[in-house]
Amino acid sequence: MILALESSCDETAAAVLDPPRTLLSSEVASQVNKHRPFGGVVPELASRNHLLSLRPVIESALVRAGTSVTQMDAFAATSGPGLASSLLMGNTAAKALAATCAKPFISVNHMEGHLLSPFMDIPLKPHVALIVSGGHTLLIKVNEFGSYGKLGSSRDDAAGEAFDKVGKMLGLPYPGGPEVEQCAKEGAPDRFEFPRSMIESGDFHFSFSGLKTSVLYTLQKIGTPDPQTLADLCASFQAAVIEVLVTKAIAAVKHCGMETIALSGGVACNHFLRENLHEECTKNGIELCAVTPEHSTDNAAMIARAAAEKLARSQFTDLSEDIDPNLTLAH
Numbered sequence: 001m002i003l004a005l006e007s008s009c010d011e012t013a014a015a016v017l018d019p020p021r022t023l024l025s026s027e028v029a030s031q032v033n034k035h036r037p038f039g040g041v042v043p044e045l046a047s048r049n050h051l052l053s054l055r056p057v058i059e060s061a062l063v064r065a066g067t068s069v070t071q072m073d074a075f076a077a078t079s080g081p082g083l084a085s086s087l088l089m090g091n092t093a094a095k096a097l098a099a100t101c102a103k104p105f106i107s108v109n110h111m112e113g114h115l116l117s118p119f120m121d122i123p124l125k126p127h128v129a130l131i132v133s134g135g136h137t138l139l140i141k142v143n144e145f146g147s148y149g150k151l152g153s154s155r156d157d158a159a160g161e162a163f164d165k166v167g168k169m170l171g172l173p174y175p176g177g178p179e180v181e182q183c184a185k186e187g188a189p190d191r192f193e194f195p196r197s198m199i200e201s202g203d204f205h206f207s208f209s210g211l212k213t214s215v216l217y218t219l220q221k222i223g224t225p226d227p228q229t230l231a232d233l234c235a236s237f238q239a240a241v242i243e244v245l246v247t248k249a250i251a252a253v254k255h256c257g258m259e260t261i262a263l264s265g266g267v268a269c270n271h272f273l274r275e276n277l278h279e280e281c282t283k284n285g286i287e288l289c290a291v292t293p294e295h296s297t298d299n300a301a302m303i304a305r306a307a308a309e310k311l312a313r314s315q316f317t318d319l320s321e322d323i324d325p326n327l328t329l330a331h
């Protein structure tokens with residue numbers, strides 16, 4: 001069994017997994033209420049809250065799994081990318097447990113966790129991964145575990161970051177993603193014509209900062225929006241982001257001659273994205289493996305899933321190895 005910890009940003013999470021894929025527990029302590037008054041994640045606050053939450057989250061994951069720390073075969077933690085002071089917390093805790101129990105430590109790339117999250121209960125297969133989170137927008141060709149080729153990424157803001165910034169601009173609470181989606185439900189996606197940046201660039205890169213600026217200029221022109229205009233702004237913005245994501249993902253899978261797209265990351269919670277991508281995949285005879293909304297946002301189950309692949313290959317991490325806030329997955 002593996003005990004995995006995730007603390008790269010503002011969620012403190014622990015999960016117990018019986019390899020290869022039997023998830024016994026997955027606990028997440030979200031700090032979102034603590035950061036909301038500041039309109040974003042405050043690293044120092046996140047780090048201190050990880051310290052407070054780690055022990056109860058670990059204990060609760062073990063109790064729920066009906067096991068104890070002495071039954072673990074390995075301890076895993078996210079080693080990057082993320083906030084250094086946050087990463088250190090989970091990483092140090094997992095290393096301390098590994099040292100105390102004389103069991104291996106396994107460090108996991110947070111993005112590899114997201115990449116594997118659509119495959120929580122099925123074997124990994126060759127596919128094109130669309131990972132859309134608060135920090136990254138990535139299209140990756142996945143051949144097998146550990147063999148990844150980057151097809152494209154965002155040149156500026158990540159998709160989730162654009163949702164959060166536009167949400168803030170529109171006066172919605174942090175984080176903006178779920179708020180914008182909620183508000184967009186009542187809106188008309190064709191009321192405002194926002195740019196579909198780089199949709200015809202012929203590559204698999206993205207850019208969302210122009211779209212964000214376009215929303216800002218529109219807002220400056222119309223002044224304080226009435227509730228219907230606010231909903232229309234959210235729906236039009238959301239449609240622009242999603243059209244680019246879906247178009248590029250379909251083009252990428254065709255380019256690679258592959259049959260499967262896997263969708264993951266916090267933005268994968270968005271129903272409009274899920275439905276649109278599902279529709280386009282069906283039209284094009286492509287299989288879609290979408291992460292469940294539960295495992296979309298940061299969690300330790302996906303870290304345990306990746307750690308299980310590493311455990312099977314005896315890919316252990318030396319306790320002297322440090323965290324890497326800028327860790328990348330593929331070049």
Ligand code: KG4
Binds near residue numbers: 164265268
């Ligand atoms: O993967 P994640 O939990 O953290 C990172 O690794 O970044 O992703 C969080 C991001 C945030 O930007 C959040 O606003 C976005 O995912 N998000 C959404 C939705 N739910 C979360 N974006 C759009 N629609 C949603 N329903």
Ligand code: ZN
Binds near residue numbers: 110265266297298
């Ligand atoms: Zn994440």
